[in-house]
Amino acid sequence: ELISKGNHRHYMLKEIYEQPVVVAQTLRSYLRRMEDQVSLPIPDFDLGSIRRVTIVACGTSYYAGMVAKYWFEQFARVPVDIDVASEFRYRAPVMEEGGLMIVISQSGETADTLAALRHARAEGQKIAAVVNVPTSTMAREADLLLPTNAGPEIGVASTKAFTCQLAVLAAFAANLARAKGRLDAKAEKELVRHLSEAPAALNGALAYDESIEGMAHLIAGARDVLYLGRGPDYPLALEGALKLKEISYIHAEGYAAGEMKHGPIALIDDKVPVIVLAPSGPLFEKTVSNMQEVQARGGKVVLISDYDGVQAAGEGCMATITMPKVHPLIAPMVYAVPVQLLAYHVAVAKGTDVDQPRNLAKSVTVE
Numbered sequence: 001e002l003i004s005k006g007n008h009r010h011y012m013l014k015e016i017y018e019q020p021v022v023v024a025q026t027l028r029s030y031l032r033r034m035e036d037q038v039s040l041p042i043p044d045f046d047l048g049s050i051r052r053v054t055i056v057a058c059g060t061s062y063y064a065g066m067v068a069k070y071w072f073e074q075f076a077r078v079p080v081d082i083d084v085a086s087e088f089r090y091r092a093p094v095m096e097e098g099g100l101m102i103v104i105s106q107s108g109e110t111a112d113t114l115a116a117l118r119h120a121r122a123e124g125q126k127i128a129a130v131v132n133v134p135t136s137t138m139a140r141e142a143d144l145l146l147p148t149n150a151g152p153e154i155g156v157a158s159t160k161a162f163t164c165q166l167a168v169l170a171a172f173a174a175n176l177a178r179a180k181g182r183l184d185a186k187a188e189k190e191l192v193r194h195l196s197e198a199p200a201a202l203n204g205a206l207a208y209d210e211s212i213e214g215m216a217h218l219i220a221g222a223r224d225v226l227y228l229g230r231g232p233d234y235p236l237a238l239e240g241a242l243k244l245k246e247i248s249y250i251h252a253e254g255y256a257a258g259e260m261k262h263g264p265i266a267l268i269d270d271k272v273p274v275i276v277l278a279p280s281g282p283l284f285e286k287t288v289s290n291m292q293e294v295q296a297r298g299g300k301v302v303l304i305s306d307y308d309g310v311q312a313a314g315e316g317c318m319a320t321i322t323m324p325k326v327h328p329l330i331a332p333m334v335y336a337v338p339v340q341l342l343a344y345h346v347a348v349a350k351g352t353d354v355d356q357p358r359n360l361a362k363s364v365t366v367e
């Protein structure tokens with residue numbers, strides 16, 4: 001490989017550690033710190049006429065899209081549809097005038113995502129592409145290229161591309177909100193401030209690497225693991241489960257915490273570790289009450305929250321991971337770090353091939 005692993009044992013770990021720097025690098029293209037404004041690389045793109053957004057992606061990129069749906073709807077009040085790319089074309093999606101498709105792809109070459117892009121273009125949609133490879137096919141075919149500046153990602157399991165995608169999507173949602181007259185200068189300033197705090201918060205999250213490594217053995221012996229989250233942290237639960245499956249080959253499922261009582265709660269016993277993502281914020285209490293439903297059934301919980309959250313709800317958990325306290329906007333970026341590190345250390349404990357897991361490819365160019 002031309003790119004070195006530096007001091008790290010695997011590309012994946014190196015890429016996890018790069019996140020504060022590459023997220024900062026990415027945000028630089030989307031924030032004007034001096035003016036307290038968000039901006040786009042193509043400033044004259046007509047955002048005001050967008051009436052509907054359709055997000056299409058695969059794998060980890062799809063989960064970034066799921067988080068972004070919350071932001072587009074909350075900030076810009078624009079309705080968002082989201083599909084995995086392999087499903088999109090086959091459900092006869094309704095594509096109206098004023099529609100924008102956003103494809104999200106690290107490689108910019110994933111066959112299903114590219115096919116969805118072309119389908120939407122033929123149906124008269126404008127296309128925005130959040131991609132990490134600026135020379136890729138999707139980058140070339142989009143009307144609006146929104147690059148993530150994550151640098152080359154070598155590990156098959158995506159890490160830094162994901163947090164950079166979130167950074168771009170948050171800034172894009174804010175741009176759309178402003179174009180729609182839904183973001184006044186004060187709110188924009190606040191948003192820029194919160195986004196600017198992401199790199200330092202990512203650094204803060206990385207500081208828990210050793211303690212996460214120390215608890216990997218609690219998960220490494222499990223056959224099944226459940227991840228729970230609510231709101232924008234629900235896609236993070238899905239991403240956590242995906243990371244664990246991809247590199248440690250342990251079966252894992254992500255679930256919306258409130259939906260657990262409609263099925264997965266039947267699985268709970270002391271052999272199924274449950275990872276709960278519960279940053280302080282408007283959904284904290286609700287998530288904790290779902291967590292207590294697990295504990296009441298003998299479930300073994302790993303709670304990931306901030307200091308206040310761990311103080312309030314950590315008792316009775318098998319383990320806790322303390323994150324920096326952050327604004328809910330950047331929590332999905334920050335909480336990506338512990339789920340990545342947990343999957344990584346579990347995989348190392350199991351001795352799997354972390355950077356090249358079996359049966360998986362970095363870029364899937366067949367349908």
Ligand code: G6P
Binds near residue numbers: 106109360362364
């Ligand atoms: C493969 C990779 C995943 C990635 C997905 C989408 O499955 O193993 O890590 O998330 O493709 O790739 P893309 O390049 O479109 O983001």
